[in-house]
Amino acid sequence: MAQVLEFRLPDLGEGLTEAEIVRWLVEVGDVVAVDQPVVEVETAKAMVDVPCPYAGVVTARFGEEGSELPVGSPLITVAVGAPASDPDSDAGTEGSGNVLVGYGTTEAPARRRRVRREQQVPVPVNGRSAAPEVVEGPVPVISPLVRRLARENGLDLRELTGSGPDGLILRADVEYALRAAASPGRPAPALTPETTVASPATASPTPAGTRVPLKGVRGAVADKLSRSRSEIPDATCWVDADATELMRARAAMNGAGGPKISLLALLARICTAALARFPELNSTVDTAAREIVRLDAVHLGFAAQTERGLVVPVVKDAHARDAESLSAEFARLTEAARTGTLTPAELTGGTFTLNNYGVFGVDGSTPIINHPEAAMLGVGRIIPKPWVHEGELAVRQVVQLSLTFDHRVCDGGTAGGFLRYVADCVEQPAVLLRTL
Template sequence: MAQVLEFKLPDLGEGLTEAEIVRWLVQVGDVVTVDQPVVEVETAKAMVEVPCPYGGVVTARFGEEGTELPVGSPLLTVAVGEPAAEPEGSGNVLVGYGTQAPAARRRRVRAATTAADGRARPTGRAGTATGNGQAPKPGITATAPPTRGTAPATARTPPAPPVSAAPPVSAAVPEFAAVPGEGPVPVISPLVRKLARDNGVDLRRLTGSGPDGLIVRADVEDALRTGTAPARTAGDRAVPAAAVAPRAEGEVRIPLKGLRGAVADKLSRSRREIPDATCWVDADATELMRSRTAINAAGGPKISLLALLARICTAALARFPELNSYVDTEAREIVQLGHVHLGFAAQTERGLVVPVVRDAHARHAESLTAEFARLTEAARTGTLTPAELTGGTFTLNNYGVFGVDGSTPIVNHPEAAMLGVGRIVPKPWVHEGELAVRQVVQLSLTFDHRVCDGGTAGGFLRYVADCVEQPAVLLRTL
């Protein structure tokens, strides 16, 4: 006899508490193997393929594509062949995450005879999955459960005495949300119930657009957007829904969730906590560009301009360690760090991400070029792991790729500073006492004024500019 096991959204680490379903990789009825990726989700930090720790037949999926689920919510159920023992997670690591041992199966409580107040009281004993003493059969999808106090449609026995029992639920059917005072409501996920509850929407009065009439998130959002969300009455013991203004013509609302939501939260926190200031300087980058051309003409792997700028950054931070730090607000201390984990801003289709080059201070130009290329490709494909997006100590922002000269960026909290590099373009420049056309770049430094004053920030930026104008200055630190 097959055993139906429930696989829940695992803990994704790095403090992540929810994820959005981007794409299902399996269908109901598919056969899956242990550690096979079954769903692609987007967290606040990266796109992740989640592997299933069980092998068997998929009997149900929970949540549509685009639905956000909290960690611990059911993802799918799998019918496995051996019911004798719970299978162990493989422990293999896929895309930065490993499968885990399955959680204990949920116990269902059998309700006792209805008391005088009309409420069912549990007996403390575990009930069966179907309410009729039989295990659910894989591959059979049950319809919506009957209302409280009625027997299942398939029952052939006479009506029992007035006993309030838990409604039968097959393992292949998503959880149903019980609404106080009436029968259960078919809702596709806990997130939909929370959305309705927070906005005072009565789910009993909505028509579900999902499979078998399931109420999905879009149904609740449509009701809120059009202002037709039915509010619960006082008799329902719920808070009335707040008035929702109809959407203006041409108005577009974009949810702040996933990566965009994480960026918004981090930038807002930076603005609240960090008193930042910005200084900038124009520099003649002609010699830097010539040096790069000469290095690449000598053979070997090509060196990127970003790698040379990163090498200049690490040399400058060695001279001005105050900027490679963060502020411990609780201890009221400035913490200077002995290593440089260099973040760099990368624009992707999903939004702005900041991959981190670990131990950039210990890398030469070739190593930096290779690591920048690897992380940039991972950012483009959405396969960066949380570890590759966290832990930075200083950020290099090359906004010149957007064709702009200058910027006053927001410091990447909790770091203390960010170096900005504008586009390198031919401009009139006084060189050796004569007017000439040179390759000029604008450099800017946005810094946390709590960690240093203008003298330190100016000294750092001036050193960077000197290295850009005369790359031989770097020979002092090699």
Template sequence: MAHASGIHSLEFKLPDLGEGLTEAEIVRWLVEVGDLVAIDQPVVEVETAKAMVEVPCPYGGVVTARFGEEGTELPVGAPLITVAVGEPAPSGGGAEEPGTESSGNVLVGYGTSEAPARRRRVRQEPGAAGAAPATAVNGRAGVPEAEDGPLPVISPLVRRLARQNGLDLRELTGSGPDGLILRADVEYALRAAPRPAATAAPAPRPAATAAPGEIRTPLKGMRGAVADKLSRSRREIPDATCWVDADATELMRARTAMNTAGGPKISLLALLARICTAALARFPELNSTVDAQAREVVQFDHVHLGFAAQTDRGLVVPVVRDAHARDAESLSAEFARLTEAGRTGTLTPGDLTGGTFTLNNYGVFGVDGSTPIINHPEAAMLGVGRIVPKPWVHEGELAVRQVVQLSLTFDHRVCDGGTAGGFLRYVADCVEQPAVLLRTL
């Protein structure tokens, strides 16, 4: 859609987000219509079923349209924005060369790996920002305006604002490049020459109405993905749960000794993770998944350890890669990094996929026990309740000890109760006597 002056419009669509994702919800626009954007500048923040991500635009120029309000779900391939850019460098065949005006990078999280041949940006004319646009008496010299046709340089937002206020866009000359009519132009015209307001459009009807006393919350984004995964786990996995109480007094003392010796602090979750990986080395059947179509159990030689975390946007399970090869300090640091990313909504799809076993510390909610649902397609999950003082027989005498309830939910297709019980008993032994871990260090 080139114009005589060399200004033309490019449409940037919601890119393929990877991980099998087909849609995303607009959370927050990072640019306004009329803004000048650079190549690979993030223009919108979206939430997928995996994470919150910022989407960079591969074009540099003036934003002429945005598609979708905040809270709208868009499928991959749907238009996000249009950008007015300069004329591309001529090629031998006369066709446009996308590489001259864009980075070519359209996947979320990918910036420009190397500088493109030319980075062209549309410059706003002096006085375009905040200056009073001229008003033509007989028509206008800007871009043509058609209500129903494709409009590469006039955004739907500008047209709607003009229509709602009874303003004829043909009476304006835009202050943007090539006479581009910006929102500021319309707003200035409305302030300078108030016109009778057009009849307000009726408010859109809600997609679904709630009966008195009901509150309806759509299952979409992360919450919808979690709901689908939990439902699939219940449908496909014949799970069973076993549990045991353990005296965690010595584990708590060991952690205190580590943290008073200097150096980075060691978290309790890191110690439990270290115990998990040691137990999985002894009982590798639980570090697996079931390929139902092939009717095979697939066992892994690595432990990518997921841990359940509650966030404002719902339950997420970040994954610590190669947890079996990490010491307590490295585990503590990675748990802290992923927890902070979950709190701020910056977890990437890669942070949330590929787990082989999950550790669920539901004790942080002040509860003793649980029978959690397995994180499909994994085969098992270790649950840890709160650690509280309780009466306990210690060395033949009644004493007050720090007691914790441990539970293991497992896929009965990958192992029988003997293996599951052996795994859980080994975990309990390590909690009660941390020195047992020295055998595997």
């Protein structure tokens, strides 16, 4: 006798209360193994696969792709112990009882027992397109954002032939199809996964515009920045620095062989050395207890722009890493951010943020502190500028550095001392030898 068990959206941790269903990985009637991912969801922190703790036959799914579910709401029901036509079925196996978001807790999941959604691939015959041929497998799409773009505009991805490697459907493929569908006789404007809202004739004279839902990553960023602005009395100081010697030092390091050292890693190493001298800036404020909590470890966050928006991965124990280790960790986290595979643990727990907005081609900024941290170091672009060097005018590689800090944790003297030390290390990297 089969027992039907209900699997609910698990607590995703770090204050996350809801998730958006991006893609179902199982259909009703599929046989699932213990810890097999059953749905891909997007939280305010990351894109993760949710594994099911039961083995059996899926009897129901709750929620459509694109809908949001609160933590604790039903995801699927599974008939445990149900008979299966496949003799290799694991459907009687007891559940693990564990759900670790984004990872399995046992061996790899069993293969799917049913054919997944089919892809229609046109097959050319004598140079002309023939009836579509049915091919097993999911429609290959470069990212969930592209899938959402098609879904929100009513486009069936199975009717497209991707221009990417191995038929991968790119955003350009979807936008081209949408333009063609909108106006066969003339080009249509590019569409985005947003809803254009026009004011009805009988409504108030609100102009037509585009409404973008504040949810997912964008919603989480909005909430955190609003809280930071309302709670933290911040101030910003800045200084120009001659980065010529730092660039030369990096070139010498990379010319000596071995793994390449990134500029971001060198700036991070300077940050951790400065925080060792000015620990007030590696702290947080406990407003309920009216206490400043100075933190022992430096968990360094860094801003990374992705298709899903701005995320801040965290390099744990940055103070204990050398430049080579920092380079490797920055590269790993940046790639995970680009592919949307960062885990909640990799996006939380930061104590200080390094914001390299110079990659956007700008010199300066006054960023909002990443609550509940107490400070953020900003780095602008490094470009040739006239500079007085050793008493003479010369062309040097100049960068603007800024420090935004919580004025509750320190005064301007401490903030200025921190920033001046960072600038000294940028101008004379040998200053760092004192702390190595």
